Amino acid sequence: MAPIEVKKIVCIGAGYVGGPTCAVVALKCPHIQVTIVDVNQSRIDAWNDPDFNLPIYEPGLVDVVKGCRGRNLFFSTEVDKGIAEADLIFVSVNTPTKKSGLGAGFAADLNYIELATRRIAEVSTSSKIVVEKSTVPCRTAESMRTILEANAKPGCRFDILSNPEFLAEGTAIEDLFAPDRVLIGSLQSQEGLDACAALANVYANWIPKERILTVGLWSSELSKLAANAMLAQRISSVNMLSAICEATGANVDEVAYAVGKDSRVGPKFLKASVGFGGSCFQKYSLNLVYLARSLNLEEVARYWYAVVEANDYQKNRFAKKVVDTLFNTITGKKIAVLGFAFKADTGDTRESPAIDLINHFLSERARVTVYDPEVQESQIMLDLTDYGAKPAEPIQKAVTVCPSALEACKGADAIVVVTEWKEFVNLDWQSIHDTMNKPAFIFDGRNILKRQELKNIGFKVVSIGTGDRL
């Protein structure tokens, strides 16, 4: 019989999902001991940092950790001890996209999940509820179950749940405090349903019951991929309309506004931009493509692949527009890139459109200055180096990371806004204009700037999805 009242939770993996999620569980459930374990000593040290310089940045996260670390929230590298003591185990390890072998570039690498699962089987001496929290393709829970059952010690029972995380970076803590929904998938056997109820009871400490959805194991797993792919598809759809707007003189913000007024469509997530980034949309869309392919559903695979292709097209189109507008050459010109994170209110740069754009500019031999309020210089340099492009000169020479937007824009030929940080809207644009080469161009990759004010100052403003001529 699985333990129905959860008293001790361990979370394997102290990354973007496991860290914030389990910290919030600890804060909201003072009667449950929560231990987050990770093999990475420096990551655990950062979570335990006396000055709360945590390894990830999320608004509100520091306060959550301050509220319960040392009380009922612990961070440790003692993975085995954590597993052995726990009633419920969150498996929240990395599932990066495979770089080689079958499904390279599309399929998730399940190596870390398998290693964690085998470890659980090996060190467990009592029954556990094992919760798959990493986002994984359908039927991974099934593989986990097979591994656990084949290796279980006598008297140990493992019940597997799928509990995908839907939090958005930048609002992770907010999302965790008041999620739209919590999804728990289980086998429909009595034991499966009992395990499901045990986890639901944990969440019920702060989440209204009607928001805790319980479904079958496979539906739960597929829902996570589907939710991400459909959000990505929404952005790609509006971005593909932006290209038509630019060619015809329509305005994509107006089109999106009109379309979003239809209550069946809704107004959210209809903002045209330079393209989506982040660790989820592209990755899970491609996971879905792979899943469809492996099920011999070629047309389905092609449909979802087009969502990702459209995003690449949008990024390229924007970069090309910068070059075309600057009289077809940016060689030796100075381009100021404002924002490097993949979206505002996060320091996360994974798959950020800024990386593609800057590499495009470098390959055209421009000089690039970058300012982002949250991203460290070392991260920017690492992302640009990792990209694998071969700029004409060393990155350190071609790219300068600046401490302010004003600094980055000094003497620039063009400004490219890549991240929708609020502070960019109300910069001292007059002073910036004074320091720039003329004509001074601004490319607003997020359509956040006040176009008319900028035009009045003398800027040439290029936005996404407007047919305006300069």
Ligand SMILES: *[C@@H]1O[C@H](CO)[C@@H](O)[C@H](O)[C@H]1NC(C)=O
């Ligand atoms: C360990 O964690 C640190 C801090 O989060 C990170 O910078 C580093 O890349 C991690 N090392 C490995 C091998 O994952």
